[in-house]
Amino acid sequence: MPEPVETSSPDGVDYGWVMQTTFVATIIVGAPLVAVLSTTATLPTWADRAEFAIRIGAPVWLATSLVVFAYAKRKRT
Numbered sequence: 001m002p003e004p005v006e007t008s009s010p011d012g013v014d015y016g017w018v019m020q021t022t023f024v025a026t027i028i029v030g031a032p033l034v035a036v037l038s039t040t041a042t043l044p045t046w047a048d049r050a051e052f053a054i055r056i057g058a059p060v061w062l063a064t065s066l067v068v069f070a071y072a073k074r075k076r077t
């Protein structure tokens with residue numbers, strides 16, 4: 001079996017895991033949330049739709065990243 005190209009031995013929080021988990025969780029939670037909230041808004045153009053997705057998605061991403069980081073910090077061994 002060949003050796004892995006990259007290895008990591010993080011001291012403390014594994015930021016790679018935090019970033020990957022934040023990405024996946026934000027898609028799982030954020031996409032449906034943006035879709036549901038977009039039904040109550042008037043979005044006639046693609047620019048309006050993109051701006052709406054950013055305005056809703058950014059806080060979702062931030063909250064998700066903080067929760068995942070706090071979980072990783074608490075559960076580190």
